[in-house]
Amino acid sequence: MTTATHLPPHAAEAARIAAANRARAVPGRKVYVKVLRCDGPGKPSRWETFQVTVERGSNVISMLQQIAASPVTADGRKTTPVVWDSGCLEEVCGACTMVINGKVRQSCSCLIDDYAPAEGDTITLEPMSKFPVVRDLWVDRSRLFHNLKRVKAWVPIDGTYSLGSGPTESPESQEQRYVMSTCMSCGCCLEACPQFNIEPDQSAWDTSFVGAHAINQARLFNEHETGKRLKAERLDALMSAGGINDCGNAQNCAKVCPKLIPLTESIGVIGRAVTIRAVAKFFSGR
Amino acid sequence: MASTLLLERHHFLLRRLHSLTGIAPIGVFLCVHLLTNASIVWGLLNKSKAEHGHAGVATFQHEVDFIHSLPFLIIIEVFGLWLPIAFHSILGIYYARSGRANTSRYAYQANWRYTLQRISGYVGVLFVFYHVATLRWGWTFLVPGGTKWSAEAAASTMAMVLQGGDTGLTAAGVVVSLAYMIGVSLLVFHLANGLWTAAITWGLTISVAAQKRWGQVCAALGVGLMLLAWSAVIGFATLDVKEARGTEQMLRSGHAPPPQVAEGAPTGTTSIGGGH
Numbered sequence: 062m063t064t065a066t067h068l069p070p071h072a073a074e075a076a077r078i079a080a081a082n083r084a085r086a087v088p089g090r091k092v093y094v095k096v097l098r099c100d101g102p103g104k105p106s107r108w109e110t111f112q113v114t115v116e117r118g119s120n121v122i123s124m125l126q127q128i129a130a131s132p133v134t135a136d137g138r139k140t141t142p143v144v145w146d147s148g149c150l151e152e153v154c155g156a157c158t159m160v161i162n163g164k165v166r167q168s169c170s171c172l173i174d175d176y177a178p179a180e181g182d183t184i185t186l187e188p189m190s191k192f193p194v195v196r197d198l199w200v201d202r203s204r205l206f207h208n209l210k211r212v213k214a215w216v217p218i219d220g221t222y223s224l225g226s227g228p229t230e231s232p233e234s235q236e237q238r239y240v241m242s243t244c245m246s247c248g249c250c251l252e253a254c255p256q257f258n259i260e261p262d263q264s265a266w267d268t269s270f271v272g273a274h275a276i277n278q279a280r281l282f283n284e285h286e287t288g289k290r291l292k293a294e295r296l297d298a299l300m301s302a303g304g305i306n307d308c309g310n311a312q313n314c315a316k317v318c319p320k321l322i323p324l325t326e327s328i329g330v331i332g333r334a335v336t337i338r339a340v341a342k343f344f345s346g347r
Numbered sequence: 348m349a350s351t352l353l354l355e356r357h358h359f360l361l362r363r364l365h366s367l368t369g370i371a372p373i374g375v376f377l378c379v380h381l382l383t384n385a386s387i388v389w390g391l392l393n394k395s396k397a398e399h400g401h402a403g404v405a406t407f408q409h410e411v412d413f414i415h416s417l418p419f420l421i422i423i424e425v426f427g428l429w430l431p432i433a434f435h436s437i438l439g440i441y442y443a444r445s446g447r448a449n450t451s452r453y454a455y456q457a458n459w460r461y462t463l464q465r466i467s468g469y470v471g472v473l474f475v476f477y478h479v480a481t482l483r484w485g486w487t488f489l490v491p492g493g494t495k496w497s498a499e500a501a502a503s504t505m506a507m508v509l510q511g512g513d514t515g516l517t518a519a520g521v522v523v524s525l526a527y528m529i530g531v532s533l534l535v536f537h538l539a540n541g542l543w544t545a546a547i548t549w550g551l552t553i554s555v556a557a558q559k560r561w562g563q564v565c566a567a568l569g570v571g572l573m574l575l576a577w578s579a580v581i582g583f584a585t586l587d588v589k590e591a592r593g594t595e596q597m598l599r600s601g602h603a604p605p606p607q608v609a610e611g612a613p614t615g616t617t618s619i620g621g622g623h
Contacts, residue, residue, distance in 0.1 A: 069555075071455070163452045164452060164453070253449070253452075253453050255446045255447055255448055255449050255458070255461060255462075256445065256446050258445075258446075258447050268355060270445070300358070300359045301355075301358055301359070302354070302355040302358040304358075304359075306358065306359065306362035306363075306548070307445065308548075309446055309461050309464075309544075310457070310461060310543075310544040310547055310548075311453075311455075311457055311458045311460075311461035311462075312455070312457040312458070312461075313449070313453045313455060313457075313458050316453065316455050317453070323555065325547070325555065325558070326553055326554055326555060328547065329547050329550060329552060329553035329554070329557075329558070330550070330553055331550075332547055332548055332549060332550035332553075333549070333550020333551075333553060334550065335359070335550070336549050336550045337550075339359060339363070
């Protein structure tokens, strides 16, 4: 069990509040789940409130399952089951990311006890606002993956013959890169970013801000012994419109990252790399 | 469309020039400008100027005379100030429009500074325009009392601009003084916070610890500039216009006031320096 002393201040504070709530939560209580619903792309949104029974360890997903089993609102009106997206249910896939009580996070790891500890408390669920809604709490995160392609966030090993084994990675480098590699493309950093906003026009995706996740992945692969073969191409992509310069340094990304990835440090590292590349290009022409 | 393409083709250069112009010449100028203006207060410590009356007024006049003695002043103004400020402002507004503030949900300190950086930019543009239009271009219809600032009577006319006339602080004068107070405060914040973000943009500060350390340096600079800015505004808003005029007259005639002569003070033949 990770102790709070290992956490950065903002995460330690959140953990402390959650623990205090959990300590006073009573099993078997009834709480309200308020959901921002939407029947499909382009359809209007509406709020619906459900009453659920909370047991020890209940999380947002298990409450949504309870609602799905009996889709009746708190005022007794029959409705459709709430739709959501999920995969691993252990906070490593990112699919169930949504806005809970106004802040973005994964719903599978969100314990009701932490958020609604008393009888009659309300927990509010909204879909992420920076991606198009498919239905209810399910959003389409295609742009997030599109942006990873913009910065070539991969190790180039494809070919028609075996390239053999790659260079050795030092343990120090592995250790440094490990936390960056824990990114699960969930979208929290983008949801909280004031510079990343919903863009319905797909032709604008290549020139709108890539987001902290892509910048961090560019750094991860730039520091990989084989991945760094694409370093120049990644930096060129990040020097163009919608790249690193569109970051406004609000630094919300690092605050909401569920994996505590030092996203703002990655932004600094890439900032330095593009400065050096710009100077090199100015004097050497490439 | 063509302008969008131009912005995209030279995206990196324009972004970095935007950052650079904020530091130099604009940021450097702001520091010098505030130091000059605050001389209305710190000039009081200048004992050698006291023989001409109000030492703050005399020191400020000396500073203004020095600036007006610079060669090719209009060239310095246009290429060193007006064009860089216009460039920084226009691009800044264009860039700021791409963001959408979300402090209501993510009320983190850095997020507040992000939002305030943009607000201070917008307000700063309006303030600087008003400031330059009224004091440099002579748009006196925007000044309560209609005072035209004069480099020959720098302190007294500046006080009249802020006070709304030469009969003490009027209600309109309070509004102008408050606008100056808010305007300069926001601009000082914009510079201090801009220096903090520029260090990340250019890749000088990388680690959280380094950003925190540099943040403390920027905060200290901001506090220092804020004190200069506030002392300048308060200094002029509370200046006795008649006393200031007297001092300026004596500086122009190059004579010390008669009472001091009578008391055996050094004669006022010493040159006050600058552009006489």
